[in-house]
Amino acid sequence: MIMSVLSAVIGTIALSVLVGVPSVYYLYCGAIGGVGWLVYMIALNPAGQGEGVATLLATMTVLLLSRFVAIWKRCPVTVFLVAGIFPLVPGAGIYWTAYYIVMNQLQLAAQTGYEAAKIAAAIVLGIIFIFEIPQSFFLKILRKFSG
Amino acid sequence: MNDHQEEAVLELAQQAGHVLLENGAEIFRVEETMERICRYYGVKSENAFVLSNGIFMTAGDGREGTFARVQQILVGRTNLAKVTAVNQLSREIAEGRYDVEEARKILEEIKRMPEKRKIVKILGSAVGSGAFCCLLGGTLEDGLAAFLAGFILYIYVLQVANPYLSRIVGTIGGSALVTVICGLAHQCGLGTRLNSMIIGSIMPLIPGVPFTNGIRDVANEDYLSGSVRMLDATLIFFCIAIGVGFGISLLGTVTGGDLL
Numbered sequence A: 001m002i003m004s005v006l007s008a009v010i011g012t013i014a015l016s017v018l019v020g021v022p023s024v025y026y027l028y029c030g031a032i033g034g035v036g037w038l039v040y041m042i043a044l045n046p047a048g049q050g051e052g053v054a055t056l057l058a059t060m061t062v063l064l065l066s067r068f069v070a071i072w073k074r075c076p077v078t079v080f081l082v083a084g085i086f087p088l089v090p091g092a093g094i095y096w097t098a099y100y101i102v103m104n105q106l107q108l109a110a111q112t113g114y115e116a117a118k119i120a121a122a123i124v125l126g127i128i129f130i131f132e133i134p135q136s137f138f139l140k141i142l143r144k145f146s147g
Numbered sequence B: 001m002n003d004h005q006e007e008a009v010l011e012l013a014q015q016a017g018h019v020l021l022e023n024g025a026e027i028f029r030v031e032e033t034m035e036r037i038c039r040y041y042g043v044k045s046e047n048a049f050v051l052s053n054g055i056f057m058t059a060g061d062g063r064e065g066t067f068a069r070v071q072q073i074l075v076g077r078t079n080l081a082k083v084t085a086v087n088q089l090s091r092e093i094a095e096g097r098y099d100v101e102e103a104r105k106i107l108e109e110i111k112r113m114p115e116k117r118k119i120v121k122i123l124g125s126a127v128g129s130g131a132f133c134c135l136l137g138g139t140l141e142d143g144l145a146a147f148l149a150g151f152i153l154y155i156y157v158l159q160v161a162n163p164y165l166s167r168i169v170g171t172i173g174g175s176a177l178v179t180v181i182c183g184l185a186h187q188c189g190l191g192t193r194l195n196s197m198i199i200g201s202i203m204p205l206i207p208g209v210p211f212t213n214g215i216r217d218v219a220n221e222d223y224l225s226g227s228v229r230m231l232d233a234t235l236i237f238f239c240i241a242i243g244v245g246f247g248i249s250l251l252g253t254v255t256g257g258d259l260l
Helices: A002-018 A023-043 A051-073 A078-088 A091-102 A106-132 A135-145 B003-022 B027-040 B080-094 B100-112 B118-135 B140-164 B167-187 B194-205 B208-219 B223-255
Strands: B047-051 B054-059 B067-072
Touching (some): A002 A023, A002 A078, A002 B118, A002 B194, A051 A078, A051 A106, A051 A135, A078 A106, A078 B208, A091 A106, A091 B194, A091 B223, A106 B208, B003 B027, B003 B054, B003 B067, B047 B223, B118 B194, B140 B167, B167 B194, B167 B223, B194 B223, B208 B223
Antiparallel strands (some): B054 B067
């Protein structure tokens, strides 16, 4: 569990380098990616099912954190958002879909492709829901924190 | 304010919008920044229409002079550092720290801001691949193989794909390349879980910025730009899948099909 969150943190930071995130924000990006992955793992039920719901919850967590940090650091939210989403993107789904198509197992290909699309839809919904919360809500909470 | 000053303001706003759009900002951020700059310097009649690959801008209402410009913007390689810098600049303008000329100079500096060095990007891709391989069920040894694949992948991306190939062909080539590298590494005895190795190594190709920006544009009801960006992201996802498919078939042919 710790190992896996640690790899999420490292992976997130490494991919933030590729999209040109300024280096002062690396640690925030890594932390957000790590927390997102932690939520994902906790939300998955023991049999490893329910990826859709887990992804939705994880995305919403990533979004909340990103918006807080963006307002706190006065920086575009995209910086943290993109980084935090990386561990949740259905990379595995893409791979398995391609794999089954090449192996001529079309039933399995359709199934994994559908799963990948479902995860992508969960990410989309998570982003849209949290952006409905008005900016003033985040400002209010941040003000409370800073006393 | 005379026409000359007014033109300088509009020019500044448009350049700021250009840098933002080119480097992966959302549509509403571009529009908001341009408007904020114009309002602060006292140009009231500014009107801008921003698409994912162009800015259409006019000003003039009888009291203020007429200004119109259309600018096509080729969507470049994302560089969020520039988006952050322009965002900062527009905040500081609104706080009243610069006159138009000073702001223009700072914007010029932002445009010339150096990219991250190539070796840093290559290492980023390598470490990212390794880490995501471990995250998605690989062992440390698999991670090492993915590290190698990610390393070679970004040398290819920076030296071959970005300068010479289209996004479609570049992405298909890249994901086929990592699949073959992982297969060969596996064949040579490095790494045991080929699947995790390949999944980890395709991560640097994932179009994170167009994907999230597309969603946000649609959520902000910028449907036109949002759907273009979503289409871009979806296309890249498909290209990754196609490349992996090519790679697997190639490996299958070379090794007689019992590899996977």
